[in-house]
Amino acid sequence: MANNLEILILAAGKGTRMNSDTPKVLQPLLGIPMIEHVVAKSLSLKPKKITMLIHKGLKFLEKKYPKINFIIQEPQLGTGHAVQIFTKKNNTKKNNVLVLYGDNPLIDEQDLKKVVLHLKNNHICLLGFEQKNNSSYGVIVEKNNQVESIVEYKDATEEQKKIEICNSGIMGLSSKVLSYIFDIKNNNKKKEFYLTDIVKISKKYNHLTKLIVAKNSNSALGVNDMKELSVAEKILQDSLRDKALKHGVHMKSPETVFLSKDTKFGKNVTIDPYVVIGAKVVIGNQVHIQSFSHIENAVIKNKVSIGPYARIRPGTILNDNSKVGNFVEIKNSKIDKFSKVNHLSYVGDADVGERVNIGAGTITCNYDGVKKSKTKIKKNSFIGSNTSLVAPVTIGKNSIIGAGSVITKNVNDNKLALTRAEQKEIRLSKKIKKK
Ligand code: UD1
Ligand code: CA
Secondary structure (H helix, E strand, O other): OOOOEEEEEEEOOOOHHHOOOOOHHHOEEOOEEHHHHHHHHHHHOOOOEEEEEEOHHHOOHHHHOOOOEEEEOOOOOOHHHHHHHHHHHOOOOOOEEEEEEOOOOOOOHHHHHHHHHHHOOOOEEEEEEEOOOOOOOOEEEEEOOEEEEEEOHHHOOOOHHHOOEEEEEEEEEOHHHHOOHHHOOOOOOOOOOOHHHHHHHHHHOOOOEEEEEOOOHHHHOOOOOHHHHHHHHHHHHHHHHHHHHHHOOEEOOHHHEEOOOOOEEOOOOEEOOOEEEOOOEEEOOOOEEOOOEEEOOEEEOOOOEEOOOEEEOOOEEEOOOOEEEEOEEEEOOEEOOOOEEEEOOEEEOEEEOOOOEEOOOOEEEOEOOOOEOOEEEOOOOEEOOOOEEEOOEEEOOOOEEOOOOEEOOOEOOOOEEOOOOOOOOOOOOOOOOOO
16 A cells, blocks of 8 residues: 555553453454454555554563564553654654554454545545444534544533544544644543544644545444443454355354354355354355354364254364264364264264264263373274273274273274173062152
């Protein structure tokens, strides 16, 4: 994009309204920290440089994003103060700066591009958005179709509070305008330095402000508290669901299905109500996921049936025509073609061959308290109900394990193995009387 463009992300705020020990910009959205959404959008604009303003508690981000320049703002005296600190410490004074807020994760890339485009010919370019019944955002005050100022909601008159074009926080500033940044003072209700005051200040210097209105108001959502975080999550989930429905995924009750950004679907997939799909899940064709199942970091091939009430954990591969039934947990295991784990089982660190039947209540005992070990079950074997397979252990092909066994040694191919104690019958000395 514009080759003299820098991006400044403001992320140093205390985030007190979150009422949480986790810093606001690290709160998860679609399973990733809110700030990652903003960073990804910043990178997509290909600016010359990205700087992030942070508080000391976020210093670890320096390692995570080696290409971003970090500046610490202590204390945090407001968004205007943040840009003052940036202007003081930044060594490239000639660039235009696009200011993004770390708590604006839904912002639309096309809107950002528009702001950058108009910044070329204007000293300030604002991104506003339409909001009926505003009760918190700064409002954009216009006169004769010219932007006069931004007034924070708390400082607005009753008349101004009715304005329906609000400030998203996204603002493009020319290098010229940045030279007035120290004119911002903190004479307002919150005694903070408001970046938004730069609009009025620039007007004094005869610089006009261009206003762009966001295509979709949802994209301007500011996430300040848990309620707004849940609204942001809902907006993103809804768009993932819409995408899946368009792709042909059948969901009777899409609002109860939770997806991830990277969920991949094949054709003719059905997802019943109340299913959660975490990150890194690839789903093939003709897969049926039944209610109350939870899947993360797994590959589900074709014609697989899962659930209801199944938990598919990271590292799992369910091959074609396999079936995982109710109250079954599978972790870091491969279940090969036509194999079934239908009821109440734990399969962890296992390699299960083709056409294996794992009976109800089978447990792979993969952890001895110190290390994890593997279980291998070769093709066509049958594991009787309530079996414990103490790993490391291998069950040969075409073998049968008798129900209730505790298998501690390898079982050869084509064998029946069982460790069950013999059943005895003992004569009763007198008839048991019911009380
Ligand atoms: C801000 C705008 C408001 C706008 C709203 C949009 C100002 C004064 N007000 O209000 O007009 O409608 O966003 O969501 O800008 N931050 C710092 N250092 C600070 C203070 C804040 O880096 O000293 C960062 C925060 O981490 C946050 C962003 O700046 O990411 C915005 O700050 P916040 O306090 O959330 O501003 P709002 O009250 O939401
Ligand atoms: Ca905010």
